[in-house]
Amino acid sequence: MYPFALERPRDLNAALALRAQAGRNDAPVEYIAGGTDMVQLLQENVRRPEKLVSLAGLLDDRIEVGPQGLRLGAAATMAEVAAHAEVVERFPIIAQALLNSASPQVRNQATMGGNLLQRTRCPYFRDVGYVSCNKRVPGSGCSAIGGENRWNAVLGTSENCIAVNPSDLAVALVALDAVVEVGGPGGDRSIPLADFHRLPGDTPHMETVLEAGEVITAITVPADAAGLRSHYLKVRDRASFEFAVVSAAVALDMDGSGIRRARIALGGVGTKPWRVPQVETAMAGASLEPARLRQAAALAAEGAQGQGHNDFKIELMQRAIVRAVEIAGART
Ligand SMILES: Cc1cc2nc3c(=O)[nH]c(=O)nc-3n(C[C@H](O)[C@H](O)[C@H](O)COP(=O)(O)OP(=O)(O)OC[C@H]3O[C@@H](n4cnc5c(N)ncnc54)[C@H](O)[C@@H]3O)c2cc1C
Ligand code: SF4
Structure with a gap:
């Protein structure tokens, strides 16, 4: 160090x-x-x-649920949010994503703001023994392309970086149209979470749209996301204390046994938390009939590009969507 x-x-x-x-x-x-x-x-x-x-002691750590929706202070810990009764009741997908993350010890310490800004788990980024990593050393190349890339992304990649955004929380939040509240030397602003993380393009070291010095102060989730039938499905190599190979966050507005509106985001496959609007559109008005769900989920593969070891994710993410929708749809 x-x-x-x-x-x-x-x-x-x-x-x-x-x-x-x-x-x-x-x-x-x-x-x-x-x-x-x-x-x-x-x-x-x-x-x-x-x-x-x-930032200890400088940021709000309150968790508030009101008519406007949910507000999570940036300093609230993963454990506090996951255990909050109103979050569990009205925004269960957030609690599920958090409880499927890390370990109790980490969740006791880790904050909402830090979670959204955690760095990729690409092994080449985290090991300085590898010289080539455009995210760590801009312009040095990408060891994962042509290297071991089982954990890497198939969506939103560029020829410069294929690293996955590792946050489970962000996947659930992006499905619920969350907004990031930011404070900085130039004042306060609100950024939809869907626009908060950047695609790697040719500047993979620039991971978010935050300006110099800006700090996350809170995350808000609109009230219309409350009470939806939802499920966070995380596929991983072992049952706990492991990052997602593929995950699917699904929140359904049901009309009897049919889907009125679906909100769906994917983790483990994108260079940022990955919303799939084309799948959502195809599911609107659909029943929970498996063939229809599979047909809609197949649209998630639009633009997907495997790198060899991670090709399996393209099929797995479609299955994860179908399974998560079936589970969410079966909830009462
Ligand atoms: C063993 C282990 C397993 C894990 N497993 C998972 C998992 O399965 N799923 C998952 O999603 N995560 C997992 N994590 C990651 C964990 O969720 C993050 O480490 C944690 O959320 C980061 O929060 P923190 O408050 O500790 O951030 P810090 O480590 O303090 O900071 C992280 C980054 O955020 C910046 N930052 C922090 N707060 C703010 C703010 N308010 N405004 C601006 N910048 C800020 C810091 O400068 C830093 O760049 C795991 C971590 C560990 C150690
Ligand atoms: S995928 Fe991104 S983080 Fe991983 S080695 Fe390539 S440039 Fe670095």
């Missing part, structure tokens, strides 16, 4: 000022919240900031 200084500013404005001067993305000055991702990356020498600015 490289040496760094830890700053504990007294208020958020002081934190913003410290961080803003350092620029965007993997800057010499970085925020730290729960530290569960940041500390791993420091230990592995993947990130080498000179200074960390602690």
Whole structure:
């Protein structure tokens, strides 16, 4: 681990000022919240900031459910949100995604803001022994293309990076049209989560649309996402403490036994949390008849590109959609 200084500013404005001067993305000055991702990356020498600015005590940690919907303060922990009675009752897919993430110890420490900004699990990104990784060292190449790429993405990839966004929470939230509230030196703004993460293109090191110094202050979920029949299906190599190979977040508005409206997002397959509007459109008005669901789910493969080891994900993600819709649709 490289040496760094830890700053504990007294208020958020002081934190913003410290961080803003350092620029965007993997800057010499970085925020730290729960530290569960940041500390791993420091230990592995993947990130080498000179200074960390602690957000501890500076951000809202409240969880509020009201007529407008759900508001999660950025400092609320994964464990607190997963256990919150109204989240469990009205937005169960969020609790499911969280309880299927990491371990109890990590969930006790990790925050909402940090979760959305956790870095990819691409093994070449996390091992500085590999020279070529455009996300870690811009312009150095991509070891995963032509290398071991079982864990990598099939949607939203570029010739420069095929890394998966690893957040389970973000998949559930993007299906529910969540919005990220951001504060920064230039003021506050709201960003739909669907637009928050960037596609890799030719700048895979630029992962979000956050400007220098901007901080996530809260996440909101609109009220119309409450009470939908939903399911978060996570396919992984072992039953716990493992990232998704493929996941599907499904929330259904049912009309008797038919689907009035479906909201569907995928994890483990995209370079960002991946909403599939073409599948949603095809499912609107459909029954839960398996052949019809399979036909609609097949549309998720539009534009998908495997790299060899991960080709299986293209079929698996379609099956995950069908299974998750069947489970959500069968709920009462
Ligand atoms: C062993 C292990 C297993 C895991 N398994 C899973 C899993 O199955 N599914 C899953 O989704 N996740 C998993 N995770 C990842 C975990 O969810 C994240 O590490 C955690 O959510 C990060 O939150 P944090 O508060 O600790 O962030 P930190 O590590 O403190 O920060 C992460 C990043 O976010 C930035 N940051 C933090 N808060 C803010 C903010 N409010 N505004 C702006 N920037 C901010 C930091 O600068 C840093 O770049 C796992 C982690 C571990 C260690
Ligand atoms: S897929 Fe992205 S993160 Fe992985 S090695 Fe290639 S450039 Fe790096």
